[in-house]
Amino acid sequence: MKTVLQSTRIWALLTSFILFAAYTLLWNISSEKVAAPHSDPKKKYSWHITAAEYHLDFIINPTGKCADSDLFLVVMVTSRHAHFEARATIRETWGNATSIMGYKLTTLFVIGRTDDSNLQRKLVEESQTYGDLVQMDSYESYENLTLKTISALKWTSINCKQAKFVMKTDDDMFVNYPRLVRILAEYSQTAGQENLMLGCVVSWAFPERTPGKKWYMDPSIFPHWLYPSYCIGAGYVISSDVAHKLYMTSLKVPVVQIEDVYLGMCAEKAGIKPQNHPEFSCWKDTSYRYCKFKELVTAHGMKPRDLTKAWADLKTQDGRNCSPKDKLFEKVSSLFNAK
Structure with missing residues (x-):
């Protein structure tokens, strides 16, 4: 009985070793494929190269x-x-x-x-x-x-x-x-006109470590636990x-x-500090309102027809002052008109 148990343990250890060796070999092969520059870098994106x-x-x-x-x-x-x-x-x-x-x-x-x-x-x-x-x-x-x-x-x-x-x-x-x-x-x-990087700044952002996620970041590429500050x-x-x-x-x-994380990495390396400005919108904002857009530098996720309307309004209503009452009215109206 003791001999059988010992034999079973030996086989279990041997199997585990073989599986570990195979996994290590496959991981190294895949890593080499990712790390090596492609013969035609125009066709396929590659990590680990500048x-x-x-x-x-x-x-x-x-x-x-x-x-x-x-x-x-x-x-x-x-x-x-x-x-x-x-x-x-x-x-x-x-x-x-x-x-x-x-x-x-x-x-x-x-x-x-x-x-x-x-x-x-x-x-x-x-x-x-x-x-x-x-x-x-x-x-x-x-x-x-x-x-x-x-x-x-x-x-x-x-x-x-x-x-x-x-x-x-x-x-x-x-x-x-x-x-x-x-x-x-x-x-x-x-x-002056130097050392400026201005936009919506993201700080204290953590890398996504779940494989398969859109913004997954391989630890072998970016091993740090925190991204440098970057502009959206x-x-x-x-x-x-x-x-x-x-x-x-x-x-x-x-x-x-x-892309924006990478520019943040380059900025940090070059000694450039991104500066936040509240009029650069940070996230998608497709709900157009004149008083809101008048005070924004950028707005995300705009379809061509939305751009046309926003631009026409800003031109025809140029100079119109927006009171707090106007802004509140527009906001409430947009809630009722939302599809």
Whole structure:
């Protein structure tokens, strides 16, 4: 009986050892696959490598959009290549302005690569018509949003060195240019035009450690228990010197798939402290109200028809003062009108 028990224990230990060895081998193989740079980094996103190893180039590279020597603000809107309607609406609404309060600005769209020849033909035609598309040589994906932002920083660092400020935003955003320019003009006069990273700042954010979750962060990629402070990626403004610093820092910091967290990591490494501003909305806010939007710089999750209405109202009602009573009335009305 004792011999049988000993034999059973030996077999159990041997089986456990074999299983552990197999698991370790498979884990190492999978880790090597993730860690190693791909032969074609344009096609598949890879962790553990820096932006320098992606060799970010441009398929469509517009000229003349930053020609003004006194350019104040460059706005880079990340967009998916098939979002023709969203880009058209922005061009017709908030992205249409080229000068506000005497300050010059320009708006461009950053898109990804596509193998669809018909879609690429349409993009080339759009670029020839408007001259505002920057197409990076990396494919569209959620993970590649980080690369898209780095590409935007690279493009502005090369082409818009004279600009005072750079904004990064998305194509489902409302941006109140008059309010934004006023804020940046005041900042220029009081604090200068350097070391600025302004937006909705997230602090004390913890990495998601549950595999399969959208914002899962592998401990081998980011081992720390707390993220550095970062601006919500849907809309923030940086001074031109910070745009260059962040791009240069990205060449040394391994890329992670969460774009705004990654920019926070680069900012921390570069010694830049993100500054919070209450008029940059932090989360989705699709319920349009004039008095609310009048006092916002950015608003999330806007469909093209919502952008059109918001922009038309802000233009026709420009100068209208909103009393606390007006704001309360609008808020109550929106609750009853919510679908």
